[in-house]
Amino acid sequence: MNFKRPTPTLHDVALKAGVSTATVSRCVNFPDRVNTRTREKVMNAINDLDYSPNFGAKAMAARRTNTIGAIIPTMENAIFARGLQAFQEALRLHGYTMLVASTSYRPEIEEEQIRALVGRGADALLLIGHDRDPEIYKFLERQGVPALVVWAYDPTETRPSVGFNNRAAMTEMAAEVLRLGHRNIALISANTEQNDRARARLVGIQDAMADAGQDPADLQVIETAYGIENGAIAFEQIMTAGRRPTAVFCGNDVLAVGALRSARELGIAVPDDVSIIGFDDIELAQVADPPLTTVHVPHRAMGQRAALALIGLLQNGEPLHAIEVFAKPVFRGTLAAAKTAQ
Amino acid sequence: MNFKRPTPTLHDVALKAGVSTATVSRCVNFPDRVNTRTREKVMNAINDLDYSPNFGAKAMAARRTNTIGAIIPTMENAIFARGLQAFQEALRLHGYTMLVASTSYRPEIEEEQIRALVGRGADALLLIGHDRDPEIYKFLERQGVPALVVWAYDPTETRPSVGFNNRAAMTEMAAEVLRLGHRNIALISANTEQNDRARARLVGIQDAMADAGQDPADLQVIETAYGIENGAIAFEQIMTAGRRPTAVFCGNDVLAVGALRSARELGIAVPDDVSIIGFDDIELAQVADPPLTTVHVPHRAMGQRAALALIGLLQNGEPLHAIEVFAKPVFRGTLAAAKTAQ
DNA sequence: TTGTATGCGTTATCAA
DNA sequence: TTGATAACGCATACAA
Numbered sequence: 001m002n003f004k005r006p007t008p009t010l011h012d013v014a015l016k017a018g019v020s021t022a023t024v025s026r027c028v029n030f031p032d033r034v035n036t037r038t039r040e041k042v043m044n045a046i047n048d049l050d051y052s053p054n055f056g057a058k059a060m061a062a063r064r065t066n067t068i069g070a071i072i073p074t075m076e077n078a079i080f081a082r083g084l085q086a087f088q089e090a091l092r093l094h095g096y097t098m099l100v101a102s103t104s105y106r107p108e109i110e111e112e113q114i115r116a117l118v119g120r121g122a123d124a125l126l127l128i129g130h131d132r133d134p135e136i137y138k139f140l141e142r143q144g145v146p147a148l149v150v151w152a153y154d155p156t157e158t159r160p161s162v163g164f165n166n167r168a169a170m171t172e173m174a175a176e177v178l179r180l181g182h183r184n185i186a187l188i189s190a191n192t193e194q195n196d197r198a199r200a201r202l203v204g205i206q207d208a209m210a211d212a213g214q215d216p217a218d219l220q221v222i223e224t225a226y227g228i229e230n231g232a233i234a235f236e237q238i239m240t241a242g243r244r245p246t247a248v249f250c251g252n253d254v255l256a257v258g259a260l261r262s263a264r265e266l267g268i269a270v271p272d273d274v275s276i277i278g279f280d281d282i283e284l285a286q287v288a289d290p291p292l293t294t295v296h297v298p299h300r301a302m303g304q305r306a307a308l309a310l311i312g313l314l315q316n317g318e319p320l321h322a323i324e325v326f327a328k329p330v331f332r333g334t335l336a337a338a339k340t341a342q
Numbered sequence: 343m344n345f346k347r348p349t350p351t352l353h354d355v356a357l358k359a360g361v362s363t364a365t366v367s368r369c370v371n372f373p374d375r376v377n378t379r380t381r382e383k384v385m386n387a388i389n390d391l392d393y394s395p396n397f398g399a400k401a402m403a404a405r406r407t408n409t410i411g412a413i414i415p416t417m418e419n420a421i422f423a424r425g426l427q428a429f430q431e432a433l434r435l436h437g438y439t440m441l442v443a444s445t446s447y448r449p450e451i452e453e454e455q456i457r458a459l460v461g462r463g464a465d466a467l468l469l470i471g472h473d474r475d476p477e478i479y480k481f482l483e484r485q486g487v488p489a490l491v492v493w494a495y496d497p498t499e500t501r502p503s504v505g506f507n508n509r510a511a512m513t514e515m516a517a518e519v520l521r522l523g524h525r526n527i528a529l530i531s532a533n534t535e536q537n538d539r540a541r542a543r544l545v546g547i548q549d550a551m552a553d554a555g556q557d558p559a560d561l562q563v564i565e566t567a568y569g570i571e572n573g574a575i576a577f578e579q580i581m582t583a584g585r586r587p588t589a590v591f592c593g594n595d596v597l598a599v600g601a602l603r604s605a606r607e608l609g610i611a612v613p614d615d616v617s618i619i620g621f622d623d624i625e626l627a628q629v630a631d632p633p634l635t636t637v638h639v640p641h642r643a644m645g646q647r648a649a650l651a652l653i654g655l656l657q658n659g660e661p662l663h664a665i666e667v668f669a670k671p672v673f674r675g676t677l678a679a680a681k682t683a684q
Numbered sequence: 685t686t687g688t689a690t691g692c693g694t695t696a697t698c699a700a
Numbered sequence: 701t702t703g704a705t706a707a708c709g710c711a712t713a714c715a716a
Contacts, residue, residue, distance in 0.1 A: 057693035
């Protein structure tokens with residue numbers, strides 16, 4: 001079944017307006033390069049036929065698509081959604097379109113999606129974090145598709161990125177927690193395997209511990225997948241095992257909120273019995289009870305800066321360079337001084 | 343600046359493998375229709391050259407894109423994000439790709455995005471809710487692009503959709519609230535103008551009021567934009583105006599959580615002084631304190647069913663038909679009986 | 685099983 | 701200012 005009546009083409013418009021296809025094309029793309037009267041005729045024909053240009057043909061002939069691809073782990077995570085929304089709004093203002101794809105945190109799907117977006121003619125790509133098979137970067141280079149990494153600013157990486165220093169931000173937060181007397185500390189981390197941000201946050205805590213004269217190896221770490229439920233389960237494991245920490249860091253707010261819920265269920269008072277610290281500062285954090293102490297990340301700003309950087313590259317050849325934004329601790333109700341100084 | 347080395351094409355692969363372009367094309371699309379030895383040669387060439395097909399050319403030659411477009415109000419709303427994630431996962435399993443665009447709740451942007459996606463060759467479109475200029479539906483028909491409405495099942499609409507009956511679901515919830523003795527009721531609604539779901543939820547409450555012998559006009563309604571903050575502001579307005587309601591419905595959970603926060607700030611006890619009712623049952627609802635009474639919507643199921651329906655149409659010509667899923671009240675901590683029976 | 689030849693709807697170059 | 705026409709990279713009907 002295919003009753004699809006053929007879409008009107010440039011040619012149809014040209015016939016109807018009594019001009020050549022070249023003129024119609026110019027009318028659409030450079031209206032000021034055609035005679036006013038001709039333009040009127042053409043525009044009328046376009047409206048009458050409800051013509052709209054064929055993207056594939058256009059891409060093939062023009063050898064560019066005005067399209068930028070974005071590949072994120074999941075749309076269900078509010079932090080990516082927010083950053084992308086800002087990214088898209090900025091692109092749109094400059095006549096670019098965003099294509100999104102998600103990977104469910106699976107590297108092989110990410111590679112598949114990267115190839116798909118390149119195949120679709122994406123003029124550039126937005127990627128989350130630095131971590132990925134070097135082959136992919138080589139592939140992108142061969143294809144001549146520039147890629148910009150976001151959500152991470154890592155001074156040790158050479159590849160340009162727009163993001164914040166996950167490690168330093170977490171160190172700043174952890175230093176304050178240590179200052180409050182906490183010595184027995186745990187971390188509920190996102191899976192660190194293919195995730196440089198998660199690793200950086202972990203190491204950030206250890207940095208602060210070392211600075212405070214503690215052994216970084218004392219940090220109790222449990223890794224888990226994304227989700228409130230997983231945060232709750234991990235928290236329960238930590239609190240029912242032997243050595244109870246007085247402060248539990250979480251790799252992100254969603255895990256932290258799960259921990260908070262679990263604490264309530266276990267009858268553990270927050271922050272009196274245990275402090276809970278999140279990361280991201282999504283809406284959830286302010287709504288939680290008590291409101292969550294967390295690290296605020298300027299998601300929208302990142303999305304916007306990334307868009308401008310890519311547009312600058314594509315339109316004016318301005319090279320990409322690293323742009324650092326800053327994530328800052330926000331102290332709310334879930335953090336208090338440790339009861340027993342050690 | 344354009345040092346983009348030309349991407350390898352079918353032709354390059356054909357040369358390298360010593361076969362014709364047709365054979366390479368077949369190798370990629372119907373591997374079993376070519377000789378094993380030939381296929382090997384070709385596949386090697388493909389790998390060596392890192393060939394990947396050009397989407398635009400493919401689309402133009404094949405006259406289909408295996409792409410389905412989805413247009414949503416905003417990615418920042420968790421309910422859309424979740425539904426889309428499921429939609430995309432289902433599409434991917436069948437070899438389809440999803441293209442998303444967002445409209446910021448602005449009809450003119452929606453129209454622009456619809457045209458953009460059609461121009462990009464979307465084989466079908468996913469749209470949220472029925473409400474839009476009839477011209478748009480005509481346009482889609484002329485272009486031969488099928489569109490499926492989701493998030494709404496409305497028996498009075500002829501257009502096929504996959505969704506739930508917003509009105510009936512809200513009526514069910516409101517009936518229970520009335521049964522608990524509430525007679526003085528308010529609604530913090532999303533803007534109803536171009537939003538049939540918001541209107542249906544409003545009318546749903548009024549249906550229940552009429553059933554209970556109350557005057558539907560007594561429903562106190564305040565409209566506001568999406569966001570926790572807006573919910574909080576609206577709640578404060580309602581509670582500081584003359585006649586204080588004993589139950590406040592909210593068009594969605596995000597508004598409800600704002601109301602909850604505002605109640606805490608105003609020293610109004612929930613649910614003792616006032617009951618608060620949300621809609622959607624996003625994660626926020628369970629985390630709120632007290633946990634939110636709300637209407638659970640099977641977002642992921644909707645996304646999945648929608649994907650299967652469209653694939654059935656595109657691949658086997660199975661016509662679209664209305665699919666109803668069911669949204670159900672979930673009673674949690676924010677709803678209690680009215681103190682004073684009237 | 686493989687190859688040849690044509691068309692898909694644009695843009696862009698070159699002439700007129 | 702306008703028109704012919706040659707790419708662009710692939711799929712496919714048809715021929716071999």
